[in-house]
Amino acid sequence: MNSEKRDHLFLDDLHVGQTFTSPSHRLDTEQIKRFAQEFDPQSFHLDENAAAQSLFAGLAASGWHTAALTMRLLVNGGAPIAGGIIGAAVEIAWPKPTRPGDELHVVSEVEEIIPSRSKPDRGIVVLRSETRNQRSEVVQVLTSKLVVPRRQSSGKK
């Protein structure tokens, strides 16, 4: 994965409708089972035969694995926010399963920018991030409320 730093954006640099595209990550069976073993040990994430009989009709990654990988892709260029990606709250939907062999990337769009009234040095940005597979199917929709700093514009410089 690409971890080079790009110019990071402050609240003042963002506008509604602005989009970002992350690098991509290929998921395989070993990664799916390893994550599930540690954090979501349910048979449809661990065993092909059990998964075939389940609601998923085949081995599927834990939704929390998809979420964690999405974060990795946002950190690695998918959301170049100054000060880092700090979520106060999120909503997630998983419209389709993530499967072994899926190559995921994340396309994000700034939906709302809300300067803080009480803390003039920051604001909240609502970012909608779609995690898409190699067929451009959306496997996860993440809507995040991120804490984003403003550029320092006080007298000292």
Next chain:
Amino acid sequence: MNSEKRDHLFLDDLHVGQTFTSPSHRLDTEQIKRFAQEFDPQSFHLDENAAAQSLFAGLAASGWHTAALTMRLLVNGGAPIAGGIIGAAVEIAWPKPTRPGDELHVVSEVEEIIPSRSKPDRGIVVLRSETRNQRSEVVQVLTSKLVVPRRQSSGKK
């Protein structure tokens, strides 16, 4: 962690206000850094000195780590749902950071039960899960829409 199976509950067995308490899990610095390295490589999850200067004022676990651990605790007895814990959508808030040494457990409450109109064999359960530390402070609130099967009540038995 406790992984023994308890009687698992179908949609028909659940009622609004029903609560469940998970086993607990102790988080340490090594686990926090290992998760962050793989999924959320930001300095406030990886480096004590950088974290001290950040919004978190000290090393903090990735919110996605808290979320993944919460899932583990739900699977390990914190939400004894028949057919497994299958989330269609969730909301998460992180009111306080999770720190090294925190001992987490999850207290869940059934908020709503919605039988499916189109699929009579299942329904949606809205479960609110608070992840609490050893001081009973809430570090995460997860509200999940879970797909839960009904008991088979057709003639065949």
